[in-house]
Amino acid sequence: MNDSPAQFRAPVGTHDVLAPESAVWEGLIGTFSTLAYRYGFSLILSPLFEDVGVFNRGIGEASEVATKEMYVFTDRGNRTLALRPEGTASVVRAFVQHQPPTPWKAWYVTPAFRYERPQAGRYRQHHQLGVEVLGTDDPAVDVEVIALAWRFYEAIGLRRVRLLLNSMGHDECRGRYVELLAAHLAANASSLCDEHRETWASNPLRVLDCKREACRAVTERGPMLPDHLCEDCRAHFERVVAGLGALGIESTLAPRLVRGFDYYTRTTFEFAADALDSAQNAIGGGGRYDKLAEQLGGRATSGIGFGSGIERLLLAREAEGVTATLLERSPDVFVVDTTSADVATPYADRLRRAGLAVHRAYDQRSMKAQMKAADRSGARFAVLVGPTELAAGQVTIRDLRSGDHDQTQRSVAHDQLVATMLELVKK
Numbered sequence: 001m002n003d004s005p006a007q008f009r010a011p012v013g014t015h016d017v018l019a020p021e022s023a024v025w026e027g028l029i030g031t032f033s034t035l036a037y038r039y040g041f042s043l044i045l046s047p048l049f050e051d052v053g054v055f056n057r058g059i060g061e062a063s064e065v066a067t068k069e070m071y072v073f074t075d076r077g078n079r080t081l082a083l084r085p086e087g088t089a090s091v092v093r094a095f096v097q098h099q100p101p102t103p104w105k106a107w108y109v110t111p112a113f114r115y116e117r118p119q120a121g122r123y124r125q126h127h128q129l130g131v132e133v134l135g136t137d138d139p140a141v142d143v144e145v146i147a148l149a150w151r152f153y154e155a156i157g158l159r160r161v162r163l164l165l166n167s168m169g170h171d172e173c174r175g176r177y178v179e180l181l182a183a184h185l186a187a188n189a190s191s192l193c194d195e196h197r198e199t200w201a202s203n204p205l206r207v208l209d210c211k212r213e214a215c216r217a218v219t220e221r222g223p224m225l226p227d228h229l230c231e232d233c234r235a236h237f238e239r240v241v242a243g244l245g246a247l248g249i250e251s252t253l254a255p256r257l258v259r260g261f262d263y264y265t266r267t268t269f270e271f272a273a274d275a276l277d278s279a280q281n282a283i284g285g286g287g288r289y290d291k292l293a294e295q296l297g298g299r300a301t302s303g304i305g306f307g308s309g310i311e312r313l314l315l316a317r318e319a320e321g322v323t324a325t326l327l328e329r330s331p332d333v334f335v336v337d338t339t340s341a342d343v344a345t346p347y348a349d350r351l352r353r354a355g356l357a358v359h360r361a362y363d364q365r366s367m368k369a370q371m372k373a374a375d376r377s378g379a380r381f382a383v384l385v386g387p388t389e390l391a392a393g394q395v396t397i398r399d400l401r402s403g404d405h406d407q408t409q410r411s412v413a414h415d416q417l418v419a420t421m422l423e424l425v426k427k
């Protein structure tokens with residue numbers, strides 16, 4: 001039972017992230033940004049809301065996310081806007097608007113909003129780390145984008161991740177395949193699941209993704225996309241698979257993998273975390289979208305990218321038992337000041353300017369209360385100043401992680417404080 005007095009709570013399907021959990025988020029984001037930098041990506045920031053047309057045209061007006069999950073609203077100027085349900089369409093809109101030189105490589109961290117039925121690993125506001133590359137259809141870039149995701153998962157300690165790979169072909173070969181699939185579904189419509197018996201014709205590809213046994217049994221006997229790619233799309237796909245293999249990244253062909261948005265062409269992929277429940281085990285996904293820039297009014301420009309859900313990455317780490325911290329966030333020093341002259345403020349300022357992380361107490365608490373706070377903060381050292389130290393121009397430094405204070409405690413002249421602390425923290 002929660003007896004918190006709060007009248008307002010975070011809306012259903014959303015959550016607050018406070019320390020110490022937020023330090024893990026900082027670690028994930030920092031690891032991703034460092035890797036993205038190594039791979040030649042720069043950060044992009046763009047509005048959280050866009051003209052609804054950006055998403056309708058981008059992800060597809062008939063897609064489930066656009067029809068059932070998007071947060072659409074009218075602003076006070078009567079514009080119809082939507083909160084971003086995903087990152088790609090906004091990034092491509094920005095690309096079309098600003099026309100940066102290509103290849104253009106952008107990374108982002110963003111909240112994304114989908115009105116879903118909330119459950120573990122599925123939220124109404126989730127957060128994605130992602131990259132997009134525009135301006136090249138070289139299969140080498142497919143390999144690089146997938147490798148970046150893979151190396152990121154390695155860096156954050158995940159070991160049980162599988163890469164599922166497919167190709168959606170281009171408009172023509174996919175179009176021909178959809179006709180074959182539709183004919184197969186028409187001939188077997190009565191055997192499909194209740195939902196798809198009625199709806200298969202509006203988007204036959206969706207049936208491939210259906211997890212129900214009835215649909216599976218029908219599609220298993222039907223045509224599969226990779227067998228119907230044109231020569232160019234097949235060659236592209238083979239080069240991607242070979243390129244990944246050369247980097248030691250194993251992929252599994254997943255001919256049923258049709259992702260939820262309409263913009264995908266050619267290479268599509270998903271990363272499944274085997275430690276998670278299969279309904280929510282996708283920790284990342286992406287693919288090519290060689291028509292999207294045109295659909296958003298720009299010049300024909302190839303693109304590829306992926307997005308990875310931060311909440312799912314955290315769940316996967318937990319399920320795999322990964323505890324390694326990615327970022328140390330406990331302070332170096334806690335200043336305990338019992339002088340009533342507030343020397344903590346100038347001491348902390350000097351130490352912080354020297355690059356140390358410093359915590360302190362407020363409100364002139366007792367020595368005991370301050371020492372307790374110092375221990376709770378996780379600081380490695382306490383700097384103690386009382387009236388006697390102040391009069392003698394000294395401070396006492398105590399190593400909080402050593403049990404024997406009398407042995408390790410030392411006094412230094414207050415003008416030696418910064419130099420001594422820097423020396424100690426380095427050890």
Ligand code: HAM
Pocket residue numbers: 085086087088089114116121122123124125126127128130131132260282283284285286287288304305306307308309310311312
């Ligand atoms: P997506 O597969 O819809 O793709 O989402 C990417 C990742 O975000 C998923 O693999 C999952 O980890 C996480 N995710 C999605 N929805 C939720 C949710 N409701 N709750 C928690 N986590 C969620 C995209 O969004 C594409 N923009 C990816 C992309 C980039 N394709 C090309 N470039």
